[in-house]
Amino acid sequence: MTVTIIGLGLIGGSFALALKDRGLADRIVGVDTDPAHADKALALGLVDAIQPVGDAVAESDLIVLAIPVNAIPLLAVQILNRIDRQIVMDMGSTKEELCEVIEQHARRGRFVATHPMWGTEYSGPEAAVHGAFTGRSVVICQRELSDPDAVERVEAIYRAIGMPVIEMDPEEHDLHAAYVSHISQVTSYALALTVLEKEREDETIFALAGGGFESTVRLAKSSGEMWIPILLKNKYNVLDVLREHIHQLQVMRRMIERDDTEGLQATIRKANSIRRIIR
Amino acid sequence: MTVTIIGLGLIGGSFALALKDRGLADRIVGVDTDPAHADKALALGLVDAIQPVGDAVAESDLIVLAIPVNAIPLLAVQILNRIDRQIVMDMGSTKEELCEVIEQHARRGRFVATHPMWGTEYSGPEAAVHGAFTGRSVVICQRELSDPDAVERVEAIYRAIGMPVIEMDPEEHDLHAAYVSHISQVTSYALALTVLEKEREDETIFALAGGGFESTVRLAKSSGEMWIPILLKNKYNVLDVLREHIHQLQVMRRMIERDDTEGLQATIRKANSIRRIIR
Numbered sequence: 001m002t003v004t005i006i007g008l009g010l011i012g013g014s015f016a017l018a019l020k021d022r023g024l025a026d027r028i029v030g031v032d033t034d035p036a037h038a039d040k041a042l043a044l045g046l047v048d049a050i051q052p053v054g055d056a057v058a059e060s061d062l063i064v065l066a067i068p069v070n071a072i073p074l075l076a077v078q079i080l081n082r083i084d085r086q087i088v089m090d091m092g093s094t095k096e097e098l099c100e101v102i103e104q105h106a107r108r109g110r111f112v113a114t115h116p117m118w119g120t121e122y123s124g125p126e127a128a129v130h131g132a133f134t135g136r137s138v139v140i141c142q143r144e145l146s147d148p149d150a151v152e153r154v155e156a157i158y159r160a161i162g163m164p165v166i167e168m169d170p171e172e173h174d175l176h177a178a179y180v181s182h183i184s185q186v187t188s189y190a191l192a193l194t195v196l197e198k199e200r201e202d203e204t205i206f207a208l209a210g211g212g213f214e215s216t217v218r219l220a221k222s223s224g225e226m227w228i229p230i231l232l233k234n235k236y237n238v239l240d241v242l243r244e245h246i247h248q249l250q251v252m253r254r255m256i257e258r259d260d261t262e263g264l265q266a267t268i269r270k271a272n273s274i275r276r277i278i279r
Numbered sequence: 280m281t282v283t284i285i286g287l288g289l290i291g292g293s294f295a296l297a298l299k300d301r302g303l304a305d306r307i308v309g310v311d312t313d314p315a316h317a318d319k320a321l322a323l324g325l326v327d328a329i330q331p332v333g334d335a336v337a338e339s340d341l342i343v344l345a346i347p348v349n350a351i352p353l354l355a356v357q358i359l360n361r362i363d364r365q366i367v368m369d370m371g372s373t374k375e376e377l378c379e380v381i382e383q384h385a386r387r388g389r390f391v392a393t394h395p396m397w398g399t400e401y402s403g404p405e406a407a408v409h410g411a412f413t414g415r416s417v418v419i420c421q422r423e424l425s426d427p428d429a430v431e432r433v434e435a436i437y438r439a440i441g442m443p444v445i446e447m448d449p450e451e452h453d454l455h456a457a458y459v460s461h462i463s464q465v466t467s468y469a470l471a472l473t474v475l476e477k478e479r480e481d482e483t484i485f486a487l488a489g490g491g492f493e494s495t496v497r498l499a500k501s502s503g504e505m506w507i508p509i510l511l512k513n514k515y516n517v518l519d520v521l522r523e524h525i526h527q528l529q530v531m532r533r534m535i536e537r538d539d540t541e542g543l544q545a546t547i548r549k550a551n552s553i554r555r556i557i558r
Binding site (some may be wrong): 118119120132136137139166168173175176177179180181183184185186187188189190191192193194195196197198199202204205206207208209210211212213214215217218219220221222223224227228231233237238239241242243244245246248249250252255256257259261264265267268269270271272273274275276278279 | 312340396397398401415416418421445447450452454456458460461462463464466467468469470471472473474475476477481483484485486487488489490491492493494495496497498500501502503505507510511514517518520521522523524525527528529531532535536538540543544546547548549550551552553556557558
């Protein structure tokens with residue numbers, strides 16, 4: 001199988017490695033609007049060749065969109081316009097707008113809308129790693145609108161990489177992603193900013209930074225190029241979750257202000273039940 | 280050297296293991312007000328014996344307070360009242376009140392106020408691990424008020440465990456700890472609560488929880504027994520930092536609301552500079 005990967009950053013690059021490592025692709029063609037990214041991906045061996053998008057699509061069985069989410073819907077339509085038998089899939093973190101845009105396309109059946117739940121705080125081809133995705137879930141949206149051969153092929157690839165497949169409608173996906181992914185990103189940026197602002201008056205503020213701080217601000221290293229489109233495309237869910245999160249912080253702040261030990265005990269005991277969810 | 284460790288939880292237990300692993304103590308006596316903790320610590324081999332606090336202190340060269348910070352100042356005075364040649368140290372996360380309480384004690388010189396910058400989200404004797412502390416910094420406050428032999432002995436122990444020693448006054452310590460440790464704890468609890476609240480109406484909200492979510496909410500598993508005293512003892516610093524953090528969240532929220540891509544770019548670029556600080 002020949003695969004074209006459009007967007008050779010963290011996600012596209014790591015997916016290329018996963019396909020190669022599992023013997024799922026005979027040939028991987030890379031496409032990237034940034035020539036430096038393209039060169040780097042080729043030099044790193046993530047892809048076998050770099051080609052213009054038209055040539056790459058024409059010779060491929062599977063076309064993978066691994067670009068920022070604001071660019072996916074339009075490119076999805078453009079690719080669907082020029083394919084026939086091929087399968088097209090995306091790996092983006094928001095799904096509602098994309099699914100709406102392609103819904104009435106004559107070749108909607110050739111498209112599989114996916115979101116593999118994996119990422120790191122790094123970006124670009126150099127950030128691509130072996131072993132990515134394995135053990136994490138992948139969401140497929142509007143499975144029933146994809147042709148059976150297309151969706152089965154894509155699911156087989158994800159399963160071969162070791163990813164359990166979850167079906168979800170696009171609205172549900174975007175809501176859930178806001179709660180368990182997008183919000184963590186915003187709080188991490190805000191936490192980094194809080195301490196960096198303090199550093200302007202107190203240069204040694206980071207002397208004590210340890211493991212707890214690192215794990216909560218790690219995501220603040222993530223690129224805006226990837227995340228701003230996600231936050232804006234999932235705007236209404238993100239705004240709702242942020243409002244709730246700020247409310248929780250204000251409630252805890254008032255409890256601390258009033259030395260409300262009992263309130264804090266009840267609150268923290270409740271928060272502790274996150275142990276059910278994460279290891 | 281015989282060492283008494285008072286408080287056989289995560290910190291005291293891990294310190295006992297570090298002392299043994301490095302051959303820094305011939306005998307470790309454990310003291311804990313919770314008999315179940317004491318039995319467990321003995322069964323796990325963290326300590327060689329369990330004794331009442333009076334007997335333990337009498338036979339020891341070094342007495343280590345590894346209990347919640349609200350209990351440290353009073354016990355520190357009580358221990359100082361009954362020792363002569365021994366060294367007493369604490370490992371608590373707040374320092375201002377403790378240092379104030381013991382400042383005029385006739386045997387202040389025998390006390391060394393320390394805060395090793397290490398912890399995990401787990402608690403109790405079972406949470407004690409080998410290899411803790413190594414590579415992290417330890418703060419010593421009011422070094423000049425400790426007798427030279429006492430502070431040198433304690434520093435030698437921390438250095439042998441592989442911890443760089445930082446000197447800081449208590450006020451500075453508590454301010455810095457609020458920024459790079461205590462605030463992460465509150466945001467993590469609040470983030471867990473935000474998603475757990477949502478789970479009441481949407482049971483599958485965690486289906487997509489991945490690595491980013493886990494790293495930002497990991498600390499929400501931490502026990503209130505340890506953290507409530509820290510948040511209340513460091514109340515004014517924690518309230519200040521929380522106010523700033525909530526402000527940063529509100530600024531980012533407004534930018535998302537207004538589709539302010541440029542503002543978000545500038546904000547995230549600034550947050551990205553946390554790369555200077557954490558690996």
